[in-house]
Amino acid sequence: MTTTWVFSEESEGHAPASALELLTKARSFGDVAVFHIGAGSDEAFAELGDHGATSVYHLTTDEHLPAAAAAAAFATLLEEHAAELVLFGMGNTDRDVAGRLSARIDRPVLANMVDVSLDGGTVRATSEILGGVQAVVTEVTAPAPALVIVRPKAFPAEPAGGAVPPVTAVAMPDVGRSGSAVVTESHVEASEGPDLEAASIVVSGGRGVGGQDKWSVIEGLASELDAAVGATRAVIDAGWVPARLQVGQTGKTIKPDVYIAAGVSGAMQHLVGMKDSGTIIAINKDPDAPIFSVADLGIVGDLHQVVPKLTEALQAR
Numbered sequence: 159m160t161t162t163w164v165f166s167e168e169s170e171g172h173a174p175a176s177a178l179e180l181l182t183k184a185r186s187f188g189d190v191a192v193f194h195i196g197a198g199s200d201e202a203f204a205e206l207g208d209h210g211a212t213s214v215y216h217l218t219t220d221e222h223l224p225a226a227a228a229a230a231a232f233a234t235l236l237e238e239h240a241a242e243l244v245l246f247g248m249g250n251t252d253r254d255v256a257g258r259l260s261a262r263i264d265r266p267v268l269a270n271m272v273d274v275s276l277d278g279g280t281v282r283a284t285s286e287i288l289g290g291v292q293a294v295v296t297e298v299t300a301p302a303p304a305l306v307i308v309r310p311k312a313f314p315a316e317p318a319g320g321a322v323p324p325v326t327a328v329a330m331p332d333v334g335r336s337g338s339a340v341v342t343e344s345h346v347e348a349s350e351g352p353d354l355e356a357a358s359i360v361v362s363g364g365r366g367v368g369g370q371d372k373w374s375v376i377e378g379l380a381s382e383l384d385a386a387v388g389a390t391r392a393v394i395d396a397g398w399v400p401a402r403l404q405v406g407q408t409g410k411t412i413k414p415d416v417y418i419a420a421g422v423s424g425a426m427q428h429l430v431g432m433k434d435s436g437t438i439i440a441i442n443k444d445p446d447a448p449i450f451s452v453a454d455l456g457i458v459g460d461l462h463q464v465v466p467k468l469t470e471a472l473q474a475r
């Protein structure tokens with residue numbers, strides 16, 4: 159029996175990072191089937207196999223908004239193949255499909271998890287509360303399969319050298335009017351510099367930067383370090399930078415080697431998105447700012463004095 163299924167939505171010809179991370183974990187439980195939606199490129203199937211998928215079931219949803227059809231097709235697959243655990247990432251379609259699947263097969267969903275285990279048929283999933291200082295382990299007592307949504311970067315994506323798995327085409331189900339929505343347009347937001355989720359160094363600014371006109375202080379340091387720029391929600395809400403730069407509970411979860419936070423107070427909702435970074439350096443004029451509780455290195459001072467000096471020193475190297 160295939161014990162675990164992983165949901166995967168193709169992105170620009172590749173398997174998503176979430177599916178590769180989940181496969182890396184799931185392959186330790188036994189065989190892993192992937193339910194993959196999207197165009198279905200050979201590259202994506204190879205990536206899934208390389209990370210441990212033993213079989214792939216592929217649905218092409220063409221121009222349709224995918225979740226309704228994907229959930230219906232996935233429910234049928236799970237009826238045909240007994241499974242103990244179904245894993246989703248935190249992407250919009252992942253969450254949409256998980257919710258619809260939950261309603262279809264009458265199983266609860268555990269969301270926002272940071273770890274999951276499957277031991278003798280028992281699924282346990284871990285979530286973090288109180289800004290990540292407490293872990294809650296939930297044991298699923300509902301009948302299988304357990305539906306679990308896992309946060310990004312909960313597991314590293316590590317290739318296992320697996321072969322390209324057999325791919326079975328899944329027929330598009332008829333879901334009536336709930337499947338009638340179509341995607342009329344999509345665009346990829348233009349961005350400069352390293353990708354926030356992949357960068358090894360991130361420089362984030364908070365409200366303490368003081369305004370959009372002063373944001374160049376953050377960009378200057380980031381550019382010197384070849385780092386990605388991040389921001390707090392306060393900065394996003396103020397409209398200083400685009401929302402894709404938001405780090406935290408309702409933004410991105412990142413684990414760079416070095417995270418530099420300037421003018422960031424360290425609210426719990428921000429900390430959950432960056433606290434697992436390698437080395438955290440905080441610059442804040444308030445010595446009692448909560449960000450210092452997670453910082454490896456703290457500088458108490460005005461960021462408009464400290465950051466330019468740091469940038470100058472790097473330029474002088």
Ligand SMILES: Cc1cc2nc3c(=O)[nH]c(=O)nc-3n(C[C@H](O)[C@H](O)[C@H](O)COP(=O)(O)OP(=O)(O)OC[C@H]3O[C@@H](n4cnc5c(N)ncnc54)[C@H](O)[C@@H]3O)c2cc1C
Pocket residue numbers: 363364365366367389390391392393404405406407408409410420421422423424425426427428431441442443444447459460461462
């Ligand atoms: C449901 C929910 C979800 C949320 N999700 C997120 C999320 O995903 N990400 C997120 O970031 N927030 C999130 N928030 C908001 C969060 O609670 C905080 O309001 C936000 O993180 C604060 O941003 P900040 O640190 O930039 O601003 P502030 O809390 O205002 O802190 C500014 C800091 O800058 C310091 N400062 C000021 N001037 C200077 C200076 N010249 N030099 C040095 N330091 C200076 C101050 O001492 C202060 O510590 C969420 C809130 C809710 C309710």
